[in-house]
Amino acid sequence: MMDWTDRHQRYFLRLISQHCLLYTEMVTTGALIHGDRERFLRFNAEEHPVAIQLGGSDPADLALCARYAEEHGYDEVNLNVGCPSDRVQNGRIGACLMAEPKTVADCIKAMQDRVSIPVTVKHRIGINGRESFEELTDFVGTLADTGCSTFIVHARIAILEGLSPKQNREIPPLKYDWVYRLKTLFPQLEIIINGGITSLEQCQQHLEAVDGVMVGREAYHHPYLLAGVDRLFYGSSTTAPSRHQVIELMTPYIEQQLANGVALQHITRHILGLFHLQPGAKRFRRHLSENAWKAGAGLETLMEAVSLCPEGSG
Structure with missing residues (x-):
């Protein structure tokens, strides 16, 4: 990543x-x-x-x-x-x-x-x-x-x-x-x-x-x-990870970057379209756009945004 x-x-x-x-x-x-x-x-x-x-x-x-x-x-x-x-x-x-x-x-x-x-x-x-x-x-x-x-x-x-x-x-x-x-x-x-x-x-x-x-x-x-x-x-028969699973796979990386002083917005601005055309996509994008730039924003801010998208949406 x-x-x-x-x-x-x-x-x-x-x-x-x-x-x-x-x-x-x-x-x-x-x-x-x-x-x-x-x-x-x-x-x-x-x-x-x-x-x-x-x-x-x-x-x-x-x-x-x-x-x-x-x-x-x-x-x-x-x-x-x-x-x-x-x-x-x-x-x-x-x-x-x-x-x-x-x-x-x-x-x-x-x-x-x-x-x-x-x-x-x-x-x-x-x-x-x-x-x-x-x-x-x-x-x-x-x-x-x-x-x-x-x-x-x-x-x-x-x-x-x-x-x-x-x-x-x-x-x-x-x-x-x-x-x-x-x-x-x-x-x-x-x-x-x-x-x-x-x-x-x-x-x-x-x-x-x-x-x-x-x-x-x-x-x-x-x-x-x-x-x-x-x-x-x-021709792969392997099921692709869902959108929620993509976030889970990114979590260790995000935690590492946050620990290194990277602002959350610099990571999340590149995944704003992850839930494109899925239920909750606009709320996901809005929540990150409005909150990820704030001082102290961390992984919980991303998880709050993810929670706005139903698990079955991808």
Whole structure:
């Protein structure tokens, strides 16, 4: 389980491929080189397999940070070429690099030369001013020439001026067919689709055309969605824990973090959607939102919120 207070990150799950893989939200090379490296790189053994997503555009810095990640036990390094925020663009990080395929290829190659773990890339299908399918295939082909074989593709362009990051996740239209066409053109590559996916049924549909599915916002806001993954995609006969059992399993971790001085709100804000669509879900969320931030709030505050959801609700 994540130490959310230290990390302040959401995680993305590459749900279906050869296995499930957890991805950190982007960490910049500057943060790792000049900041508290141990804080940014720390994770718990239960999270394996886990990948770190790096943001940067300097090949030497990225290679160094990839090495740090490998030394800390990460299973994969992923380069972010999809974030559209102004702050990130100002540092030549994220989606703006789609205009520089050669730079991205140099970065990928530098990391590959420094580590033995896989180096992958997450990107958009384009950016404003570079919006054609031909430009997308040129981008993917240039990176594939380095030996990079895994591409996580957010099926929207990024509009670099005039839209906020939130708007960039919602306004540009999804073009899933472009990602399908990439797989047809590059059958040797592992193509993983991302963007606007909200159900396991949608995952099943996408898997008819691509190798994997990445779920981000939905897995974060409604985490119990993942309870059906093992049964549906891996043939598991084991019954998934109920929502109440999930809380029980989290209890030792929560107690440990509280003892270390972590505020309850920094943990519970990431499970507010656990009882989504279940009886009592709104009361659960409201109770935590109103009380978990208070001085002295402890495990009893969480249990009070859980008690508002009938045991049979999940």
